[in-house]
Amino acid sequence: MKRSAFAIITFLFIAFAAKGQSIEEIQTSKDYIWGTGNASTLKKADNEALAALISQISTNVSSKFEQLTEGGTNGDQATVDETFKSVINTYSRATLNNTRRIVIQNEPEAVVMRYIKVAEIQRIFDGRKTKILDFAQEATRAEKKAQVADALRYYYWALVLLQSYPDGNFLTLKDEDGKDLLLSTWIPKQMNDIFSNLKVSMESTHLDGDLKTINLRVLYKGQPARNYDYTYFDGRDWSNIFSAKDGTGIVELPVLANARNLQLRTEYMFEGEANIDNELAEVMGTVNPISMRNCALKLEGEEPKPGEEKTEDVQLANADSAATTNSGMRFLSAMESAAYEDAMKKVESAIRTRNYDGIQSLCTESGYDMFNRLIKYGQAKIVSEPQFKFLECNGEVTCRSLPMSFKFKSNQRTFVEDVVFTLNKEGKIDCLSFGLNKPAVDDIMNQTSWNDTVRNVLINFLESYKTAYALKRYEYINSIFSDDALIITGSVLKHTAANEGQPMSKQAVKYTRQTKSEYMKKLQHIFRSSEFINLRFADNQVRKSGVGGEIYGIQIKQDYFSSSYGDTGYLFLMVDLNNPKEPVIHVRTWQPEKDPNFGLIDLSHF
Template identity: 45%
Template sequence: MVVASAQSISEIKRDKDYIWGEGKGVTLTQADNEALNDLITQISVTVESRYSKIDENVIAGGNVDTQSSFRAVLQTYSNATLQNTERFVISNEPDAHVFRFVKKVDIDRIFASRKAKVNDMVSFALRAQRECKIDEALRNFYWAYCLLQSLPSSHEVTYDNNGESCLLITWIPEQIRKIFSLIKISKQPSSENCVDGMLVLNISYDGKPVSSFDYTYFDGMDWSNIYSAKDGLGVIELLPGMAADNLQIRCEYEFAGEAHTDKEIESVVKVMKGTAFRDAYIWVRSVPSKETSVASAGNMTVEPELNANSTSDVETSGVTFIEGDDAEPYEEKMNRILLAVRDKNYDNVRNLFTDQGWVMFEKLLAYGQARLINTPRLCFIAADNKVICRSVPMSFSFRNNNRKFVEDVVFTFDEKKRIESLAFGLGQEAMEDILYHSVWEEKSRIFLMSFLENYKTAYALKRLDYIRDIFDDNAVIITGAVTQRVTGDVEMNRYRNNRYVRYNRQTKDQYLRNLDRCFRSNEFINIRFGNNDVVKAGTGGELYGIQIKQDYYSTNYGDQGYLFLMVDLNDPERPVIKVRTWQPEKDPDFGLYDIGMF
């Protein structure tokens, strides 16, 4: 490493246009951290006048004055933007000496990227709000608000909301409170609302079922772990002696347990005091019982979902549903399975499954202490010589984790009316994104939906062999965020020869080895797909490119990002993934990966 000249450093120190800091240590890392800390101190003096009441927003670890508050906030930049300041190495290890500097006119650039991130998160929140993804909306609004308070002149930052200039320091809290005011939570009618000690909730936002929503509830002694509602359905687990009335829900909005997925947000959340919203506490309403065609939970009798209200959906989607006498054999088998799950007596239903289906059934029952949460209203969809049963709502909880999930379980019958596979269903929005593509053949839409459900379920149930089978041996597998041009053997697979391949591309074997380690180190993995955009390739038959907003949860890790899959469904029994990419956010140069890039 080249050692900087004493003359150039002296010139910078004398130049009033620069701010600088220096540090010493046994290692370069230690010396560099000291230099950054020194630089932060100097920057805090420069920008002090641009912060308003910063000490009121910073967590007090003792006596906190304004200067120490500046330092605490500016420290949150050290892991990101400040790494881009200029650096001279005066001497190397073991007597390392590092000099950091930045032009005063460039200080605003240090804050510009965070301001842009605030605006991006507000945009994400507004989109999620429109899509009834209340967990995403609240998370992005609240984290954006935390980041906003760490900016100089935070009281002047605005957001262009469809031509309206919104002052974010007051507008974001207003939006959060508005969301709370539009959330309604009620118990389902008594004939359906309690199975296996669980109270089933209907959760809506602005009159529509929530797509996703996180909450806790008060059990009389303490607040529960976090529960995740899906498609308007949530649960409360009633403890012995716990009254089913006067129940209070707290909407999750801080998402402190997920902040580690973004180091910048994590550092800010640790420093800022945060904001309490009284409106986040909502009482659960009781809804009078009414007549229902669904029998009591004790009988576990199911009926087809289809009714007069769903006829238009069938016609719109062009999907063939099985009804009446044709549905009876499947209803009878599902009744037996639901009773077996409720009573935890499975031997009598073994003959209803293929060997593979039974293995998946056992894995699903072992996944997070699976429990039925409601008497399901099922529908049956014809798919060539198979029948898909949608869907059985179940809850999943884990001993070593504070999250509980609601999932819809989908059963697939083979031509002999045996269950050959099970999967966690897509959310309502993601499902409709596919089913209502009326320009595609019906079976293509159904197979595409089934593929996505099987894909995400394979990760949850840790089906490494299945994942190995569906990836092409030469699949392009890309993770990370930095784009670079890759050169290589001209005989490489054609999908590899493109300018969007990133430095952290993995081979199939590398990906599977990493995935195996991930499976072994996590008690659970849960993947949720949000909105998706699907494009069919112009050539190649049933070749599709799928862009998906993905939320990934596991025992010791979580993230949100964008998944892209290019999958060959020409043989629906053997789907083949040609390309899999993941990116945490849209690339500033090209946005999201799509099928046109490969």
């Protein structure tokens, strides 16, 4: 129950007598901003004190938010009709970690004061500035790799956060040439350029009962879009969100519906994913949405008849002789791959017809278990005619790949994954995984100084790691972590001065650790409570350590989605491949964002 102003004054008077002049000095000094709260518990009183402090901070910085009072859109410059006070309120308790607290009176009639030095107010905004610039830089990198969904998502999120930053209309980012880019005008221009370079056409049609699936070809600047999110109007309503991968997407319509002039709308707000970042979600719930009118486009071409293929891409010729890399890996020739192709055609037919009677004979025991988990994961369905390619390395054959769509009852999203099959020497399916996108594979394959076995193992390892969480393979995850693994699920990172170019010392980082058993116990609970888990790797970089033999550091921009939780951040894995058949993770760290002082944890920390 809120108390009267008279009661608060009484409490303050008592506190002054008990604490000397400290509280009075804070309240009368121009060097501090403060707020008080009173409630039946300390926690509630503290929350009220923080709210009062935020209100005072908003008054203090109001002049810097005057540019936010204009509504609407002015050309490429987006503004929102929001007062600075509501924007300041998006700075959460976690953001206000440099405020101080005085308990004036304890429960049951608690009174709390929160205060901050005026000189430290800018520190409140520094974290958000870092996040805005980080999002903009991530978007730029994603656009260069044709990762359309990632680029638009980060551009829009940066644009939204810009509305909550003091002098946001004047914040700039330096480009590769050192030129300052005004984010408030540059970001909308970048987004409109992406919209204008998209082309979506119909490739093939498949019938499935009273529904038909039309496979789409999604090109960005003439190349397959590595990812792309969209909705479409089916004549009655807009669909849920669909996600295309590596140029392949789908639309699902009633059999009698005509896809001619079907309208698509490119997803760019990603409101459903914003909850992976509490700060972002709060801002998006506060400011007005920014409308991008150029996000709509039409499907090109006529709807293909069932069984008819329409594609503009040049098909790869099947060579009669094997293509060999500079060492051990090689693509099998048509003759060598015939038996494997026959097995994969049976798998394809079984999934399309939902008749799995003969599958067990094509798999090892572990392969059959993974197949069953995969089919049960998200109503799996093949979305286009696969073009199987078989890569042999050290007696194992990898088949890339079978494109499939997945969706869940509790998540309004349909997404496409390339399912990769690993076959043993006897030609039986031993493992299934969700494939990495092409840029991620290329980053590893282009490391020509590494031997082929290592490159192949790294790709398989990352794909298996990603898939293990989706298919809840607890035993596999437990097996790949060393017993003494350093696992950091949250961290407080502090930087100490070091000479430029020198690696950071271990003492420069303060870790919040979990043991392997603690991590696995928590993971087991997550698996039991989640209908689905989906890891999305927006980017990855792999580097070799200079010591320890075949030790590799893997940095991944990871989005984690489940039916009950979501987050986004940077995953780092230090993996030991000295025994390539048994990769071992010695270090796993996760950062919600780049540290403003040193960026990301990497091999130099260990």
